[in-house]
Amino acid sequence: MNFTTQMDAARKGIVTREMEIVAKSENMDVQELRALVAEGKVAIPANKNHKSLVPQGVGQGLKTKINVNLGISKDCDDIDKEMEKVKVALDMKAEAIMDLSNYGKTAKFREKLVEMSTAMIGTVPMYDVVGFYDKELKDISVDEFFKVVEKHAQDGVDFVTIHAGLNRETINTFKRNKRITNIVSRGGSLLFAWMELNQRENPFYEYFDRLLDICEKYDLTLSLGDACRPGSIADATDASQIKELMVLGELTKRAWERNVQVIIEGPGHMAINEIEANMLLQKRLCHGAPFYVLGPLVTDVAPGYDHITSAIGGAIAASYGADFLCYVTPAEHLRLPNLDDMKEGIVAVKIAAHAADIAKGIKGASQWDNEMSRARQELNWEKMFTLALDEEKPRKYRKESTPHHEDSCTMCGKMCSMRNMNKILSGKDINLLREDD
Structure with missing residues (x-):
């Protein structure tokens, strides 16, 4: 029987090779896992073109996974140094690596990364758009946005962060409700700027089905980005964050109708006492889809130690239902992390993930x-x-x-x-x- 995506296979009663590998690594019955994939409560990001991948599951009942951010930038464009980080991250058993490259030979770095990485690979195509076309942001066309997404999919990345929930309604909510730190998501701020400069709707929201076409073709998991995630504890759980989350819940249903796997991204900076409610709210509004959080950082006053503020929040978030933690390094808010920063960030987030797994009663x-x-x-x-x-x-x-x-x-x-x-x-x-x- 043919299938297009892991979710499509699961709904047809097919146990894929990827499901078998994940079930074995999680000490879970494969039919139980298949049912969770069919419901969308577990995602197995596994692009058909990522040949070196050792599949991992993200979601309900599974071990909390961790992600490491890497990539070249205009100020630090040494591919060899970033590849050294990749090797160490894999040795330290990171389950995912996000390539956040935004300058220079991004395609070359991405291709080398996918070729060697046994971990799942994520990207933010929005970061790549300006350099890919060598055009100012305002002049990028809708077709050009989607061509970059498809290029990343062709290259074999397993999930892409797309800020499709930042539509005109969300922007109007943001404008009516002032924040200290405005929009801190890099991709979200670029998309906001494009929408304002062109007085257009978000192309990824307006043409969401076109995005789903690409995801279905490559079995590319859609990581719905949180453009309005709070960048300070003062902005947490505000109207903009919740408005966007409601839109993401609607888009999740549309993606699942096409058998496209979804992960929801979340905060951000947040006081400890708000974390539990946020995790429960996300799971409710987004129908139990896997939840991927950056931190949350529980205080704003510790630059140089944000791997610690993040680990505190991450442990609490995952114990209340977050499934996937993005690492934060001591260099957060300050500079591109070096190798030692990366190691400290990985250790901190792995501590948080394991502490949460104990609390969640994960087997073993x-x-x-x-x-x-x-x-x-x-x-x-x-x-x-x-x-x-x-x-x-x-x-x-x-x-x-x-x-x-x-x-x-x-x-x-x-x-x-x-x-x-x-x-x-x-x-x-x-x-x-x-x-x-």
């Missing part, structure tokens, strides 16, 4: 923690390092400060609770002063 999530706890009780340092989310840093810390007694560390020494409890419970004596033990 807490087992990892239990193994680490047993290794600590046994004072088995090598096993602790092997189990660690980031093996490099704990090894480095241990090496930098060697204890006198191998079964302790330089903080507690012979007062180590694990060491002494093990001795007492096994019937042995302990001493804290003598040097013979």
Whole structure:
């Protein structure tokens, strides 16, 4: 039986190779997974032209996935440096990489990325439009917008961020409700500018079926972007954000009618006490579609540490239903991240994702923690390092400060609770002063 997309196959009762791989990696019955894909509650972004892909599922009942942003810009256009980041991100087991390139040889970088990446690849075609045509934004035609989307699809990217919910109604809502930080989405702000300069409707909203044609042809997952995501905690959960979210819910239904897989993108910056309600609202308004969040960053005052503000919000968001977390690095708001920034961002977001998986009761999530706890009780340092989310840093810390007694560390020494409890419970004596033990 023929099928066009993963959702089409699922609705026809077909279990695809991609579904089998995802079900096995998630310890889930494949028919249960197929049913979730058919409903749109799980997406398996897998472009037909991405041959190196190891498929991943995003959505209800699955492990929380993480995304790493990479790409070349006008100020930093070294493809080799970005490819080095790609290799490290894959080694660190990122499930997705978004190529946010906006200058220079973007097609060359994208093609190399798709060729080597086992992780799913996402892009924001809007970033590529100006450089692709070497034309000012105002002069880009509707046809040219769609040609860039199709080029990305042909190149094999698995999902594209399209800000189709920023229609004229959303813009009018934005204009009536003032914000501190206006529109902080890069793609959303460019699209807003094009609409205002040309006094036109959003082409991706006006010709949404044309977008779906491309997605259906390549099995390209549509990541409906949040142009009006809050860029400060003061702007969170406001009229603009919710208005756009309502439009995204309507577009989700239209996409599903065409068997096109959908992911919804979300905030942004947001106070901790608003996160739970936002996750529940998104799932309700967007019919249970997978939710992809940037952060949310829970305070605006920590530049240089926004991987931490983001991890706090991400852990809470995912525990209440977000399915996909975009990493944030210490360089957020400041510069293009370097390799070390990227590593710190990946570790932070992986901590958030795993913490949420424990809270959500994902199969096997807490087992990892239990193994680490047993290794600590046994004072088995090598096993602790092997189990660690980031093996490099704990090894480095241990090496930098060697204890006198191998079964302790330089903080507690012979007062180590694990060491002494093990001795007492096994019937042995302990001493804290003598040097013979």
